[in-house]
Amino acid sequence: MNKVLMQGNKVIGEAAILAGCRFYAGYPITPQNEIPEYMSERLRQVEGGVFIQSESEIAAIHMVVGASAAGARAMTSSSSPGISLKQEGISSLAACQLPAVIVNMMRGGPGLGNISPAQGDYFQATRGGGHGDYRVIVLGPATAQELADLTMDAFDLADAYRTPVMILADGMMGQMMEPVVFKEPKPRVYPERHMMRGAGTGKHKIIRGLILDPLEMEEHNWTLERKYRVIAQQETRHELYRAEDAELILVAYGTGARIAKGAIKRLREMGIKAGLFRPITLWPFPTAELRELAKRNKDFMVFELSTGQVVEDVRLALQGYARIGFHGRPGGVVPTPAELANVIIRQYDPKQGIAEHQ
Amino acid sequence: MKKVFCRPKSMTDTVFHYCAGCGHSITHRLIAEVIDEMDIRGITIGVPPAGCAVLAYKYFNVDMIEAQHGRGPATATGIKRMLPDRVVFSYQGDGDLAAIGIAESFHAANRGENITVVFINNAVYGMTGGQMAPTSMLGQKTTTSPAGRASLLDGHPIQISEVFTLLPGTAYIERCTVNSPAAILKTKKAIRKAFEYQLDCRGFSLVEILSPCPTNWKMTPIESNRWIDEVMSKKFPLGVLKDLPAGEAKKGGKTP
Ligand SMILES: Cc1ncc(C[n+]2csc(CCOP(=O)(O)OP(=O)(O)O)c2C)c(N)n1
Ligand code: SF4
Secondary structure, eight states: OOEEEEEHHHHHHHHHHHTTEEEEEEOOOTTOTHHHHHHHHHHHHSTTOEEEEOSSHHHHHHHHHHHHHTTOEEEEEEOHHHHHHHHHHHHHHHHHTOOEEEEEEEBSOSTTOOSSBOOTTHHHHHTOSSSSSOOOEEEOOOSHHHHHHHHHHHHHHHHHHTSEEEEEEEHHHHHOEEEEEOOOOOOOOOOGGGOOSOOTTSOOOEEOSOOOSHHHHHHHHHHHHHHHHHHHHHOOOEEEESOTTOSEEEEOOHHHHHHHHHHHHHHHHTTOOEEEEEESEEESOOHHHHHHHTTTOOEEEEEESSSSSHHHHHHHHHTTSSEEEEEEOOTTOOOOHHHHHHHHHHHEETTTEEOOOO | OOOOOOOOTTBOSOOOOOOTTOHHHHHHHHHHHHHHHHTOGGGEEEEOOSSGGGGHHHHBSSEEEOOOTTOHHHHHHHHHHHOTTSEEEEEEEHHIIIIITHHHHHHHHHTTOSOEEEEEEOSEETTTTSEEOTTOOTTOOBTTBTTOOOHHHHOOOOOHHHHHHTSTTEEEEEEEEOSSHHHHHHHHHHHHHHHHHHHTTOOEEEEEEEOOOHHHHTSOHHHHHHHIIIIIHHHSOOEEEEEOOGGGOOOOSOOO
């Protein structure tokens, strides 16, 4: 396919359509409004497409529950406060083992916050987000090209594991225009037996999250957990950037990783051998891959657009085997690569290593 | 000998968990009988609520997807839009529909979603132990209105059916009850009509059922049935509240 210049939010919409998404419900919120707008137009053009501007984010996610149960590839999108409202339904999707794709174009928070790019929803996204014992696969794209690729992959992952998948990006990713090539989507593999379409002449189907018997509920929890373990073993993704000869490894995702790459260029110009470890799957976090790096690297620097969320996963991965520094800017402030480089110069001495974050 | 009474095919062989004299069990049976008589078991999808009817999926021998509290009409919307030729019904209590799920219900009705809502109005939150509902009567004592519902503190009982008649997306709205054999037969006719309207793509249909909850009303089943006649139906008058002639039906809630 041809290379096109496209805004991030629209890239998600187009990738979803190409992946066979035929149901979208959502409620407007900046900075992701181009997604529902784009979907409202495109779903009119494709056969069987349904777009609903719902009365709320809660309604949207529960419409997605219904559409997914009926067998559709279904998606909803929102930004931070709206994603909080969707959590009831996301928890339901996980419990009922229904596939769906949820996009969160994060903004500054907590509360109503602002509409600037931020990464403060990392905990919410990677720890399940709603009530109960479950996980959501979380993908953290860093370029428009990745928005396209990962949106398509999100639908495949959701089907393969019958679980909700979240695209976690921010207003900058959503608003920015970049060249994109849409890959050929894979044909959908999703057995009819999982779809609820009326019993016909056969046995009736039940989809439910309610399991009153504690032992049965426990067994269901373990069933989910076994699935999450397979995901954690098989689906981690990450990118290494200039890490081969690096002495200091930055860890950052999404927009943060873009800034980190700029900082690395500057640091290298100043003679500091810095590289990047970029988690692409935020859950499952590429823990083993990061730990592997700690066999030769003893200095890590976490950078995020929040006050210290990713750094917890990095600590869990490195388990005290390496020193961990930290820089974060929350609230919708987007630091420049120069700022990050300056912070690192202050915290990092090639002889003594990184000043540890307490 | 001819068999004149048996379990509807659309019902499973499961003992109800409902209290003696409860309106849920009667209503379940009526829905199942209608599904049988219309021969739509194979194309029907039910959406039970959180509420005393939370286990309804065990009793109906049709496809069922449990909704979160109040979200039934949203989930039903998602199903129906993807499968427009299926019969989709959402089964909801008064807390479910008129409180936590009022937005989902109101907007599904306003969009004219071509679904049927069976609305059990028992003037309390049955499942959670008899708390005040949006439909509790003024003066009604519940576990959270020990001095009786007071309009200035708690608002007035919401007449959902009347309010929904104002929405152009609604095609058929009837309020019934299940407190006597005659009333039960009427309710069955209403449910059937609602399903028929749905098959005819006429838009949103709602059957409200004044339903006894002897346990939380602290009455015997007979007293409960009497209370519906003497108190509840004064605020919630029975009858057809809206019935759009076929030509005028909006054919709403459809994706072109
Ligand atoms: C989000 C959420 N809040 C609260 C509850 C607890 N809850 C379950 S059913 C119910 C009320 C049931 O009352 P109603 O809808 O009138 O149905 P009934 O039990 O009377 O048939 C409540 C509050 C819940 N399940 N989910
Ligand atoms: S508590 Fe009330 S509504 Fe619930 S089953 Fe008992 S009688 Fe029926």
